[in-house]
Amino acid sequence: MSLLSLEKVSARLGKQAVLNGVDLTVGAGEVVALCGPNGAGKSSAIRAAVGLAPLTGGAVRLDGDDLRGLSHRQRAERVAYLPQERRIAWNLPAFEVAALGAPFLSGGDAMARAEAALIEVGAGHLIDRGVADMSGGERARVLLARALVVGAPLLLADEPIAGLDPDAQRLVLERLRARADAGAGVLVSLHDLTLAAGFADRVVVLDQGRVIAQGAPIEALSPTVLRSVFGLDGEWVEAPNGPLLAARRA
Template sequence: MTAFLTMRDAVARLGGRTVLDGANLLVERGELVAVVGPNGAGKSSLIRAFAGLLPLAGGVARLRGDDVAGLSPHARADRAAYLPQERRIAWNLPAVEVAALGAPFLSAAEALERARGALAEVEAAHLADRGVAEMSGGERARVVLARALATGADALLVDEPIAGLDPEAQLMVLERLRARADAGQAVLVSLHDLPLAARFADRAAVLDRGRVVADGAPLEALTREVLEQVFGLTGRWVEGPDGPLLSAGRRHSPPVGSVTEPTGA
């Protein structure tokens, strides 16, 4: 059976720099796959390539078996919802209207109904009639997540959805994405928090310099060797009451007290 999201030997460049260099990844419906890696590894580029927003110079990215480059915007939106890192919204619209933008192919009444359901799903029903410019960053993050959930697409492509959120909100977001995967959607999410990736994801795909260098169950992909070589960490996993925890330090951390004191001007 063909995976819902398929990337083979993907190559992409931005500003003359190679951001994907032969990347390979498969995501089935019913899976939550976390893309992890250091800053600049290509995580956002990989997700944008699946969304059809980053043209490939080589290889292919497919949605439900079809090359994303050959799909119309309507067909792409029907198959995959994309949530970027950027949460800025230009107009001070009510939250329910922003969330309804995720369902542009429904009637206005149907879109608003779906939007209210998505806001309730992210515990933001009370924000429905408030303008997004009047919200905190965390509240706005819930609204844009609701917009992605309102699409009803078969896949969710989510780029750093928990960045800047407080711990409770981070757990809420990942619980909702986990529930969507359990309900049959294909969920691809980029994360920096390795313990949360290990807790919620079926698989971790480790990206380093544009290549997927490890892919498997989180603790099988995030071995000591991978932690050291890719993330510059020395560490080990320990089992906590709510899932795996990472005990780690920097590989080249200077000893305490070794910082040179600044000299006077």
């Protein structure tokens, strides 16, 4: 059974339809990348999957159970969400931010897990530093640690590498990949198609709230899809570290 399934999901943002009958699944041990141009519905699909976007049709299931029938706590235990927003209102130290990912654990347990998660994302040296004194990349690592801290079987990340330098981008994706290799399911929205092809098992291409293609990365991101959805003339080139997209605007 899939950890996450969206079944003919439709949703609106104001009067605008943002999802039109989207079907997608995420299974244990796989990384699924959501790709598409701005406004395609990537963030809306992820927000619908965690119950933040009210549905106008269809259903979201976590491990087979309708999301609407689950309590706040049950949802949080099954799915961890990493929002695109990286603003942290007050100058909390990193370990406190990471521990917010485990509000139902006792203080000591939450702190121990927070520390472990910070070390996992390469932010062990930042544990006691206030988030106001961090770079954007460091803050992104701390927030990733918060999403990892509870060890939820399903991880949803909305453009987690936006605005990060290449090293931090790879670090974030490697951590998500590692969690999938350890048995979690990961759904991540990405703009960088080469990174999507390199890290994801499957790619789901969205455009105007509809699923245009899905499958193995290079198949889903075929030259036809690249042209019709992204407006690119492109082809995939095999390179030593994985497929590379060579493309120009059509």
